[in-house]
Amino acid sequence: MTFSLGDNSYGKAECRLVRVVRDGPRHEMIDLNVSTSLTGDLADTHLTGDNAKVLTTDAQKNTVYAFAREHGISTIEEFGLLLARHFVATQEPVHGARVGIERYSWNRLGDHSFARSGGAVRTAAVTLGPAGAEVVGGVRGLTLMNTTGSEFHGFPRDRYTTLAETTDRILATDVNAEWLFTGLDADWDAAYTAVTGALTGAFTGTHSLSLQQTLYAMGGRVIETVPEVAEVRLSLPNKHHFLFDLSPFGLDNPDEVYYAADRPYGLIEGTVKREK
Template identity: 60%
Template sequence: MSVLGFNRYGKAEVRVVHVSRGTGPDGGDQIKDWNVSSSLSGDLAATHLTGDNANVLATDTQKNTAYAFAKKLGGVEPEAFAIALAEHFVGTQEPITRARLSIEEYPWTSLPGGPHSFSRTGGVVRTTTVLHDEQLGTSVIGGLKELVVLNTTNSEFFGFPKDPYTTLSETKDRMLATQVSATWRFRGTEVEWADAYATATASLLDAFATTYSYSLQQTLYAMGERILADVPEICEVRLALPNKHHFLVDLEPFDLTNDNEVYYAADRPYGLIEGYVLADDAPDAGIAWT
């Protein structure tokens, strides 16, 4: 005999681009470029077990709602948009008891040549996830991904265990590079979202730049610790840091010395360092990461 377990459904990767006309610092336009995914759960057993769709809000409707809310709410921050959309789905669909909204935001920079011209800056992607449960309330997760950072020096790695399979040499001077994926949990929903994101990002970057690193694990903790110190609205930071290895090229066959100048970048295999950093008074995570 089988039993239906946890389930949810939704519309993935709805591309929404909103232009706020004439609201920029110099009277130009502003752009919000989003990838929006919604997922709903609740009393949905019948559709799985019998094909009865009476409680199933069509995923196409979820897509259309995202577009309509983009018009209604204007150029708000992604956290505010996700909260409003999640509350709408739970509040208007009686069978739906939980909504999960995820947003990726892609950055654009205005060009000095005109108020309506932009360039995609690429690189870092801002991320937002909101979970709204009619019983448990709302949890907000912010963050970023695809942020590539590098220190040309001020990094060491030594003192690690050696066994018969160890070939890695200890080093007191290495290049340290990683592609940061970071998520942070907010204590509540009364937050200046744009300021919190800007400060958290700046704090993360400053910690990476100013920490003399003896391991990427040490750098991870420094980054999370700095975010918690600088943004009190955040109570937990989760980081995933792949070690983007750079190895010195052997130039001796060409009668040349390599004084930490010429490297080759190896894309795989790579070390993957992951960890959570929590404030000592962080509330229980509840539904935040589900």
């Protein structure tokens, strides 16, 4: 039996980094989770255990923290590009790098006091290789709900179908979205605000006949309104809400009291692309 080494990479996952800017009495704080991954001429460490070409994952972790001090953090997209370019430029065996970053939201309570918001997480993924660099922005856990304006009917029925058709239901989801930028010169903060605004605006303004239809409307709104985005990939769990039966207690339920189910759930995914 013969075998060979296929695609491989290595890196440091989930470097938790908090950067505090203390330029005056009013502090600024950024809270990140940074993961690095390198590819290239790295077969020797797998095949023979020769580590001469391996930049240690510990060194990758240290670089993340050192760069936060030396260069600061303007946006997570720019920070990711800075790290990826450094690893490829300084390590001859390394031909490609991927940096994934999550940014956690905090609400300001005072000049130097903050509370974790528990809201959506901003993300970025920077990939640098022989063909160039690619930046993907994103958001995870953007929770949205319409309490009306959603229907679902006209679907096929078989012997296992029990779902009732409806012309009025709650539609709720936790938006997980990633968008590919057309270039590397975008205003990253403005683009994030524009994309998330387009996503929430389309969700709010679409009379939905299916979550699939809503997904397409959300992606289309991004493409129409944010020229820096080439495509947007959406993953939308359908967070089901079921009317709770109050009849055993002698109570009616005119679409007011729901059981919010966390699992299982429908998962709707799709990509909307800018036509060339």
